[in-house]
Amino acid sequence: MLLTTTRIVATVPRLITRRPPSPLVKIGSSFSTQVDPAKMGAAKDFVEREIKAHDVLVFSKSYCPYCRSAKNILHQYTDAMKVYELDEMDDGADIQAYLAERTGQRTVPSIWLKQQFIGGNSDLQALSAAEIKKRIQG
Helix, strand or coil, X not given: CCCCCCCCCCCCCCCCCCCCCCCEEEECCEEEECCCHHHHHHHHHHHHHHHHHCCEEEEECCCXXXXXXXXXXXXXXXXXXXXXXXXXXXXXXXXXXXXXXXXXXXXXXXEXXXXXXXXXXXXXXXXXXXXXXXXXXX
């Protein structure tokens, strides 16, 4: 003879508590922590100045494999490449937030050739060698 035990689970209703809204701001298609407008202005000035100053510019993170891949590809075509490792910069998060606002891409790498936004690593890899060379050399 089999004994069957019935287990009764009691549920206790939780009190619903409201938390104050977190300070989130929509950036592109994702949410990020709110950025101080003064810092965003400084980040904007920095990014725009660097885009104009360098023919090959990459905003990267030192630990990112996609960034490493993009930098390796670009090094095949030029040594005159400016790279900013955002994770090693005090204002790196502000710069990344501005880049997301400007380009709609919130991830790194953020690749710029001759003041034109190329995109990320997969966008760079989609270009032919001739197209990359043409965009770098003008």
